[in-house]
Amino acid sequence: MAKGDLHDLADYIVEFFDGMKNKLNLPVDIKYAYQAYNKQKTLITIKKIPDNYSVIIKADLLVTFNEDYFDAFDDTSKKILIDQELVKIEFNMEKGTLKIVKPDLVTSSAIIKKYSLESVERANQVKDLYKDQQLDI
Numbered sequence: 421m422a423k424g425d426l427h428d429l430a431d432y433i434v435e436f437f438d439g440m441k442n443k444l445n446l447p448v449d450i451k452y453a454y455q456a457y458n459k460q461k462t463l464i465t466i467k468k469i470p471d472n473y474s475v476i477i478k479a480d481l482l483v484t485f486n487e488d489y490f491d492a493f494d495d496t497s498k499k500i501l502i503d504q505e506l507v508k509i510e511f512n513m514e515k516g517t518l519k520i521v522k523p524d525l526v527t528s529s530a531i532i533k534k535y536s537l538e539s540v541e542r543a544n545q546v547k548d549l550y551k552d553q554q555l556d557i
Contacts, residue, residue, distance in 0.1 A: 429454040429483075433490050437464075437483065440502050448511055450518065453479035460486040463493065463501045466508065468520050480518055481509070 434454050441452070453469065467482045474480055490498065510521045527540055535543075 425457055425459050427456050429456045429485055430487060433485055433487065436490075436498070437485075437502060440499065441506060444506060444509075446509070446511060447513060448518075450481060450509070450511070451479040453477055453482050455482065455484050456487045457484050458486050458488050460484060460489075462486065463489040463498065464505050466505045466520060468518060481520075 433456075437454075463486055465484045467484075469477065469479055469482050493501070504523070508520050508523065509518070511518050525541060525544060527544075532540055
């Protein structure tokens with residue numbers, strides 16, 4: 421990633437994102453830094469900024485958009501893709517820590533079409549419960 425490929429994110433994209441993140445109702449005030457990187461292979465990425473840099477740039481999370489993708493996608497697709505990233509933000513109130521977690525459902529669209537989303541979720545829950553029970557033994 422060359423420095424020249426990165427630039428300030430367009431205001432209309434920041435406003436669109438802010439509208440979505442404000443609906444999260446997180447219990448803390450998280451600070452965001454925004455940038456555009458049009459060579460990025462996804463619409464959006466959200467990364468936690470290491471604490472030592474977070475203090476300097478006064479932000480907790482770095483949000484990077486591919487502006488070309490944003491302009492090409494319809495609003496519904498944008499909302500889905502942004503929501504998929506936003507739900508990965510996790511704040512632990514007890515520890516006061518912020519992290520980006522992996523999605524809780526990882527599968528292929530063919531499996532969802534074959535079995536239904538509900539069945540796949542249930543199977544994954546059974547798998548996770550069994551794994552937790554094995555740890556308790």
